[in-house]
Amino acid sequence: MSSTTTEATESGHRSDTAVSGSAACRLLPAVPTALLIAGEWRETRARGVTSSLEVENPATSEVLATVVDAAPDDATDAVDAASAAFTSWARTSPRQRGELLRAAFELLTDRTEDFAAIITAEMGKPLAESRAEVRYGAEFLRWYSEEAVRATGTARTAPDGSSFHVTMRQPVGPSLLITPWNFPLAMATRKIAPALAAGCTVVLKPAEETPLTALLFCALLTEVGLPPGVVNVLTTSRPGQVVSRILDDPRIRKLSFTGSTQVGRVLLEASAKGILRTSMELGGNAPFLVFHDADLAAAVDGAVIAKLRNGGQSCVAANRFIVDRRIMGEFSAALTEKMHAQVVGPGCDPATTLGPMINVRQRDRAAALVDSAISDGAEPLLFDPVEPGSAFLSPVVLSDVKPGSSIAGQEIFAPVAAIYPFDSEEEAFRLASDTDAGLVGFAYSTDAARLSRAATSLECGMVGLNRGLVSDASAPFGGVKHSGLGREGSEAGLQEYLETKYVSYPI
Ligand code: SIN
DSSP states (O other): OOOOOOOOOOSSSSSOOOOOOTTTEEEEOOOOOOEEEEEEOOOOOOOOOOOEEEEEETTTEEEEEEEEEOOOOHHHHHHHHHHHHHHHHHHHHHHHHHHHHHHHHEEEHHHHHHHHHHHHHHHHHHHHHHHHHHHHHHHHHHHHHHGGGGGOEEEOTTTTTTTEEEEEEEEEEEEEEOOOSSSSSSSHHHHHHHHHHHHHEEEEEOOTOHHHHHHHHHHHHTTTTTTTTTTEEEEOOOHHHHHHEEEHHHTHHHHEEESSSHHHHHHHHHHTTOOOOEEOOOOOOEEEEOOOOOOOHHHHHHHHHHHGGGGOSSSSSSSEEEEEHHHHHHHHHHHHHHHTTTBBOTTSSSOSSSSOOOOOOHHHHHHHHHHHHHTOOOEEEOOOOOOOOOOOOOOOOEEOOOSSHHHHHHHHSSSSEEEESSSHHHHHHHHHHHHHHSSSEEESSSSSHHHHHHHHSSOEEEEEOSSSSOOTTOOOBBSSSEEEOOSSSSSHHHHHTEEEEEEEEEE
């Protein structure tokens, strides 16, 4: 086991950080551990505050780094910086903003291995998945480097012929971006790239569990020439106080949040005071429908992707496998075999296909959901004993889960496949929509008309037909019902950071 040796430099960069716990784990790149405000890496302004923010490796529980713990006064400084930089950033040419994003795409792609190593170290996912996240995250930079020049308006003669109407699109203003721990890079680029393309400045608050990736990415943005104050980063163990301070500041005009529905609701209430524009990417409860006429091998492959990407810790993870009773036995056996074949271990070991969960608390929550589903009558097809005090959870498969069980009503966020039988297409669609969530749904069938009915019937913002993954920078990601407001990715993602101004003059 190697120990972590780090030294803070004046620039706030750690000079030498090593992952502990496995010889297979590579050295990590130097990562900033300070706050980024107005282009400076700096300490907190809070006096007499003793708390610090330690970042742990979920595979070993060892401390990877200690980052600066922002207080509310730092939040005000970050808003000062974002607000001061706004006018000049909004006036840069769209081409200039696009080229800066393109440069960030190139550099991030060149540094895939560094970013993948940091993501794995602080979040736990296997290196191959971290590399995939870097590709996914980089695509938002590339996509919005191209979209920056396409914030088009309209022009029209009024129907009565008396005036001419022109609409223009203008940046909404300084924006607060709050990102989750499960995709620490991609969720940051998915928000930062359209905000910058639109001409907005931002304050980014990454999740407490995974701030290092965001800090490394913001260092990259400064390296490619982003002007001071355009992107500011606050790492904090007091998100409530820091976020409240920002949302209470009238200079902030927009909030974009990815996280749970519960927290989203609180943030929406807090945003009402300032009548903020909001984008909310909240929890899911994805149904994964398998009809009797599905290509079973394809459905099982899709199920593994939809369930195990990110260890099931994704809002688009398949949460309820709703399977025609006639093929439930065959589907369950094939899925169990694939889930059983996963290699569970530290993400930095190249053999690992399933890393630890983000922490012991989340692992224990998932294990409790499994226990209660079994008490309610579900049949455990795969369930290894859970080791106390560890963040690892081996894949679990539960068959014939009762629709009233608590596992059916909430995001499992773990490598747990819960299978529910259905006897008719109508029942399948009814079960699928029997939830407040409406993010994504999946359906497998070889009948085109049935797939079309599934696309229409599923009450969600995204549908995967005969595929278990819909996430793509060029597609509008978002949900209906309690899964959120607005869309990220695609041209729709840019609109979230633009206001329409209408100008009228007589003709
Ligand atoms: C999420 O889990 O919040 C996002 C997942 C994705 O973009 O695929």
